[in-house]
Amino acid sequence: MMVPSARRKQRIALVVLFLLILVTMFISAGWGYSSLGYKRLLPVLFGDGSRKEDFILFTIRLPRIFITMLAGVGLALSGAILQRITRNDLADPGIIGINAGAGLGVAVFFLYMPIEPGNFVFLLTAVAFLSAMLTAFFIYLFSFRKGEGINPVRLVLIGIGFSLSISGIMTVIISSVAEREKVDFIAKWLAGSIWGTDWIFIWALLPWLLILIPFTLYKANQLNLLELSEPVAVGIGLPVQKERIWLLITAVALAASSVAVTGGISFIGLMAPHIAKALVGPRNQLSLPIAMLIGGWLLLAADTIGRNLADPSGVPAGVVAAFIGAPYFVYLLLRRTA
Template sequence: MMESRLRRRQQLTFWTLLALLIATLVVSIGLGPASLSYDRLLPTLLGNGSFKEEFVLYSLRLPRLLITVMAGMALALSGAILQGITRNELADPGIIGINTGAGVAVALFFLYFPTDVGSFIYLLPIAAFFGALVTATAIYLFSYDRVQGLQPIRLILTGVGFSMALSGIMVILISSTRREKVDFIAKWLAGNIWGTDWIFVYSLLPWLLVLIPLTFYKANKLNLLALNEPVAIGVGVAIEKERIQLLLTAVALAAAAVSVTGGISFIGLMAPHIARALVGPRHQFFLPIALLLGGWLLAFADTIGRNIAGPDGVPAGIVVALIGAPYFIYLLLKK
């Protein structure tokens, strides 16, 4: 009875969030300097729009919206994995320094490994993954105790320290390079959605097609790891092996997302936490909800940021931080 009630609640929540996401995307398409009236949206989607309408929809709006939704989903899933394997609801790829590690690698790749544009786009997530992986490995090693295993609180504190140190490295990189390249890194740091063409969609999509099903497949392992180590060991879970595999998955999701969206934090914190509050702690139930919440949060933040100030708007990362920072403080005080 409890199982069926939870499943019904999860399905209702899922379809409600999906409708909210679609409504947000529709509203976002019609907003901006190059407007597209809502009564012309469906005809344009069906190929009956004018040249201007098709340009606005297919070249300006849709690629950016797809990037924000996919990146938000990836960050939410990454946060859910990190919170599961560390048993700490404050874990987030942005807060514990994984995103910053990816950012340093992106900056180094951009500054010192020039390639043609086509190769650059597809190699960027790989460079971000390498930087995030090195950072995550260092944080993991500093947080691990041979007797007590992984220390969740130490992981958060170590991650915050690494994030600050890596931010300092980014400042050094900015101060030692040419102005035109500084602009790109500064926009990345602010969380400005810079990958807004179809090629960025194609570079991000394969990562999600592989890693999202893999995470869902590992949902039961995440349930066991989120309890405690004796229980997981008692049912035959190879704890360190599963943690490493899931940590690699979380790092890859976060790195792929921030390589095209910039340094965005708090999505991986808020989306899983809200999803658990809505449908409970079982990963089979709340992961799909967190996925939709992450996509909606970033799409909503980007829509607000694009339309509230000036021609360039406010970076989505700043809008998300304005929402997420108070939420993080609330969770910190609560826990």
């Protein structure tokens, strides 16, 4: 049973985060290479804009805002699940190689299939999921020891090794491609440059979130139990391996579908769950909704800042997120080994 004070903290955090997201969305919609002007945002939004203003807001700005926010939600929830099922505060889909696995699938699909990604974006998310799932299987396989289970530090090290290996494979693949346009796309994807900026990418990502978010919230208590030691969880009656596998598949699907339409984003899934636990405590029924909103806001803020740092192309959101998240990762690593 949750104490009323914890619920009150969650409600306050939810309200503050909703307001913060709305303010950031407003700033993002009015700030850019083609200035729309903040005084014109509401009139244009309600249909009183010129053709140019409508194009800037509805075709360029709003799809990108919603894509980054939804992808941030997916990455944050994926990171939270991974941290719980591995009992490892350093787990993140970008750090342990899941995002790299999804990227390899996206790269091969895009480079060697005679299609444009915008026309087959729904298939693209499925390809990313299958590739990421295969990567996660091998990471899990190499990290698991009979009688010991998953060692948190070994999982991170093996995941980082897989991520570096996949990056090397990606470099070889890119160097063998002669088409400059396709090479440029993969390079932008690897840097975490938000590339899926049309409304169709939202419809490609949204079904994954609409299914997996309620499923994860339904499994919140199982995640609480998985954070206990394995003998205790088994003694309570939890089918540990079954629950861990289903939740791992969920985490992989959330991460893969998110990065398939945004690019290689890391550290959002690392930071958001930690901040959420600091705000409302470790109980997943309280912290998971907060982590999702924090992840959405973090990626939206990173993209808003990044795309306006250098006109006209800006700095990739993945680079801005890494600039914040990498020192935080080092801090957590030092704290674990101290």
